[in-house]
Amino acid sequence: MVPHPYRVRRRRRETHDTFTLELQPASREGMDDERLPLGQEDAERDIPIASPQPPSTVPAFLPGQFNMLYLFGVGEVPISISGDPADSTTLAHTIRAVGTVTAALRALRPGDMVGVRGPFGSHWPLSDAEGNDVVLIAGGIGLAPLRPAVYRILAERAKYGRVVLLYGTRTPADILYRRELARWRSHFDFDVLITVDHALGNWRGNVGVVTTLIARAPFDPLNTVAMMCGPEVMMRFAARELVRRGVPVDRIFISMERNMKCAIGFCGHCQFGPTFVCKDGPVLPYRGVKDLLTIREL
Amino acid sequence: METLRPLLAEHPFFEGLEPRHLDLIVGCAINVRFDAGTFIFREGEEANAFYIIRHGQVALEIFVPQRGPLTIQTIGQGEVLGWSWLFPPYHWHFDARAVTLTRAIALDGQCLRAKCEEDHDLGYQLVKRFAHIIMQRLQATRLQLLDVYGVRS
Ligand SMILES: Cc1cc2nc3c(=O)[nH]c(=O)nc-3n(C[C@H](O)[C@H](O)[C@H](O)COP(=O)(O)OP(=O)(O)OC[C@H]3O[C@@H](n4cnc5c(N)ncnc54)[C@H](O)[C@@H]3O)c2cc1C
Ligand code: FES
Numbered sequence: 001m002v003p004h005p006y007r008v009r010r011r012r013r014e015t016h017d018t019f020t021l022e023l024q025p026a027s028r029e030g031m032d033d034e035r036l037p038l039g040q041e042d043a044e045r046d047i048p049i050a051s052p053q054p055p056s057t058v059p060a061f062l063p064g065q066f067n068m069l070y071l072f073g074v075g076e077v078p079i080s081i082s083g084d085p086a087d088s089t090t091l092a093h094t095i096r097a098v099g100t101v102t103a104a105l106r107a108l109r110p111g112d113m114v115g116v117r118g119p120f121g122s123h124w125p126l127s128d129a130e131g132n133d134v135v136l137i138a139g140g141i142g143l144a145p146l147r148p149a150v151y152r153i154l155a156e157r158a159k160y161g162r163v164v165l166l167y168g169t170r171t172p173a174d175i176l177y178r179r180e181l182a183r184w185r186s187h188f189d190f191d192v193l194i195t196v197d198h199a200l201g202n203w204r205g206n207v208g209v210v211t212t213l214i215a216r217a218p219f220d221p222l223n224t225v226a227m228m229c230g231p232e233v234m235m236r237f238a239a240r241e242l243v244r245r246g247v248p249v250d251r252i253f254i255s256m257e258r259n260m261k262c263a264i265g266f267c268g269h270c271q272f273g274p275t276f277v278c279k280d281g282p283v284l285p286y287r288g289v290k291d292l293l294t295i296r297e298l
Numbered sequence: 299m300e301t302l303r304p305l306l307a308e309h310p311f312f313e314g315l316e317p318r319h320l321d322l323i324v325g326c327a328i329n330v331r332f333d334a335g336t337f338i339f340r341e342g343e344e345a346n347a348f349y350i351i352r353h354g355q356v357a358l359e360i361f362v363p364q365r366g367p368l369t370i371q372t373i374g375q376g377e378v379l380g381w382s383w384l385f386p387p388y389h390w391h392f393d394a395r396a397v398t399l400t401r402a403i404a405l406d407g408q409c410l411r412a413k414c415e416e417d418h419d420l421g422y423q424l425v426k427r428f429a430h431i432i433m434q435r436l437q438a439t440r441l442q443l444l445d446v447y448g449v450r451s
Contacts, residue, residue: 139446140446140447170448195372197445197447198368198442200365200366200367201367203369205372206374208371208438216375216376230447231446233441233444233446234441237441
């Protein structure tokens, strides 16, 4: 699968190290842009770059899926889609700059080109969750792959019981999507609980790990589907807490963000026991991976 | 005082307690209210109570010179605040400040300590419950220390 050319429409700063790129399919004329020389081979990554027809709209995706974002001469990284699945004009990705490729993505300006392959991977079980309470648990950048699920749930709110988003992050300054969180919180039928690990005295919200919110959150454990994304340690502890509160293990789903390369089940880079995160994941039933989560290296 | 009995009986912290023990505890309980911004207790003061938060939110803070107060943890509705009343030298280790208007049931530590000395079964029941809370807080603190949201190096 070859990358399609996209242009940066907007780059929005979320926190000191995290930003959201809004991408739009590049027009034909944009394909001549020198910043993404199409028709070349990227020998190092072994990814053939052809001159595909740019799609006029963003391909449909399901909440939880990801794209491979490619920067010529720099590399390619898997990044979850963080935008609204109902928006067919813009593709949003929220990215934390941690290394070579993500830092280069941060340096992009409106009009710059990015190659996009995808969407890939499994999705949150939103249809299966209909008729149930839904608990979304996000840690840090893990809120990004859950945001499309929030958009979908809010658009189809009547299909679900109680819906609660539990979000943990490092400090108040690391909170993503501040304005949107405030907007979601203002819905009478959508609970948002936020907690931070550390705060100064002027913070009026919760301080403590995200697992402490599980005991306080209003949901009926036996009729709940839980979906979570965050650091693996956090997910391990949160899953245990959910089970302790009575949520059946097979109704807990997690998104695994182990590193990957080909994204098509070919290279084995993302293998996690018998599971290929790129092909079977990133959204996986907790029951299937819970024992693997404690294995040190895979 | 009698009116507090059902509130305490329903609280998960006292779940499974024998009625006679609950009676002893009710005798040490009063209703309290703290306006937003007021301190419930301050570091170094004598620890003579614990609180069952009925509504509101309390921040446990430590004052760091030149940085101001740092919040270590928040305690909300249904949760239990304070265990220093149980262990000598009975002094608070942190400040506790009501972040919002907070209503709570305060349990007099001196009164309870005396009753626990007289009735070790009651003492065991209380210590067991506080040990559980302390264990949960320790686990949460360890997770906080891991800084799980930090960038992997
Ligand atoms: C399915 C999937 C979805 C993802 N979604 C997002 C997303 O929405 N937003 C986002 O910011 N990131 C996301 N990631 C993580 C992202 O792919 C990596 O951060 C990125 O590949 C790092 O590349 P780099 O060249 O910038 O850093 P590198 O130079 O390759 O590495 C820099 C540092 O980051 C660490 N690192 C690399 N990959 C990961 C990872 N997967 N998790 C944690 N640490 C890592 C490395 O150990 C190293 O310390 C996702 C990963 C997967 C597998
Ligand atoms: S990334 Fe190559 S097999 Fe999954």
